[in-house]
Amino acid sequence: MSSGAVQALRDILRAFHHGDNGPIPDDEYDRLIAGDEVNRILRETEYTPPKRGGPGFREPDSPLFASKHKEEISCMTKIDHDFQGAHIIHGDLLHVLPTFPDQLFGGIITDPPYASGAADQNTKQRSTAMKYTSAKEDNRLPDFEGDAKDQRSWTRWMREWLTEARRVCVPGAPICMFIDWRQLPSMTDALQWAGWIWRGVLAWDKTNSRPQKGRFRQQAEFVVWGSNGHMPADRKAPVLPGVFRQSMPSGSKRRHQTEKPLEVMREMVHIVEPGGIILDPFAGAGTTVEAARLEGYPAVGIELSAHYAGVSRKRVTGADTPPTEADHARS
Ligand SMILES: C[S@@+](CC[C@H](N)C(=O)[O-])C[C@H]1O[C@@H](n2cnc3c(N)ncnc32)[C@H](O)[C@@H]1O
Numbered sequence: 001m002s003s004g005a006v007q008a009l010r011d012i013l014r015a016f017h018h019g020d021n022g023p024i025p026d027d028e029y030d031r032l033i034a035g036d037e038v039n040r041i042l043r044e045t046e047y048t049p050p051k052r053g054g055p056g057f058r059e060p061d062s063p064l065f066a067s068k069h070k071e072e073i074s075c076m077t078k079i080d081h082d083f084q085g086a087h088i089i090h091g092d093l094l095h096v097l098p099t100f101p102d103q104l105f106g107g108i109i110t111d112p113p114y115a116s117g118a119a120d121q122n123t124k125q126r127s128t129a130m131k132y133t134s135a136k137e138d139n140r141l142p143d144f145e146g147d148a149k150d151q152r153s154w155t156r157w158m159r160e161w162l163t164e165a166r167r168v169c170v171p172g173a174p175i176c177m178f179i180d181w182r183q184l185p186s187m188t189d190a191l192q193w194a195g196w197i198w199r200g201v202l203a204w205d206k207t208n209s210r211p212q213k214g215r216f217r218q219q220a221e222f223v224v225w226g227s228n229g230h231m232p233a234d235r236k237a238p239v240l241p242g243v244f245r246q247s248m249p250s251g252s253k254r255r256h257q258t259e260k261p262l263e264v265m266r267e268m269v270h271i272v273e274p275g276g277i278i279l280d281p282f283a284g285a286g287t288t289v290e291a292a293r294l295e296g297y298p299a300v301g302i303e304l305s306a307h308y309a310g311v312s313r314k315r316v317t318g319a320d321t322p323p324t325e326a327d328h329a330r331s
Pocket of ligand 1 (some may be wrong): 258
């Protein structure tokens with residue numbers, strides 16, 4: 001047995017025996033390590049999760065398991081495997097996702113709140129307008145939801161919805177999620193923790209950013225992508241770029257503080273096989289759902305903020321007036 005393993009076993013035994021009869025001297029540990037005693041202790045310390053409904057099982061303290069919400073929302077949504085068109089659901093994704101049947105969606109393309117925008121927690125808890133926009137107060141778009149979590153809570157929360165999101169996707173479905181450099185490692189952890197296969201990172205070159213003397217510009221954001229298990233090579237999807245170069249919508253063209261460019265989203269949605277329903281559980285101003293609609297995919301968006309649920313619903317049903325050439329010239 002290697003000296004590292006002996007030390008590890010000593011530590012386990014020390015943790016178990018200390019307190020009963022006081023610390024055990026090292027030679028006593030070595031005697032125990034050599035015998036069956038250690039196997040017994042290791043067997044007893046092995047963790048087997050309790051079976052659902054069996055002894056020791058506790059329902060997770062999570063809205064995912066709140067059946068009341070499931071009933072309410074399933075009446076509202078009526079999204080099933082025959083769904084066509086574009087639809088926005090106003091609600092919390094943790095309440096809405098459990099109402100969908102298994103394997104409903106062909107893929108997820110989304111842009112969660114990054115809960116980033118600063119290095120320290122106090123600054124992170126400022127309004128999203130202060131963190132992500134430079135607009136003067138009078139011209140600010142409304143704040144959006146869910147952006148003040150610390151990194152640990154954010155990662156757990158990501159893992160929670162990503163687990164349910166996997167259930168509602170077909171096997172092999174792709175997932176693409178926008179993120180910044182600070183939260184990139186947490187996002188790839190959460191994705192894999194929820195059982196998805198992590199397949200890579202795309203770069204979105206925003207083309208402009210604040211210059212910082214003596215530093216690199218933070219000119220790019222990223223798209224973590226993966227799949228719900230094995231992804232066959234003969235999927236009906238084209239070759240897609242690994243870098244997208246497009247500035248953010250600005251001025252009067254912008255409907256949301258962190259809106260993504262429609263051109264980028266129109267290209268990205270083609271990772272989903274034709275006919276697959278695209279889900280964006282963080283719809284914001286509805287850019288993904290609108291891109292999917294324009295490219296001929298059925299799509300569903302979920303949005304927690306009442307304001308942005310309204311904005312995106314108007315947009316994807318064609319009730320919103322698109323920005324004009326004059327708007328483009330002004331911005
Ligand atoms: C980064 S924005 C998405 C912007 C979008 N890609 C666009 O182009 O407009 C994230 C959105 O997720 C919404 N959100 C946050 N927490 C949510 C939750 N628990 N359920 C559903 N939507 C949520 C926020 O209100 C916000 O509008």
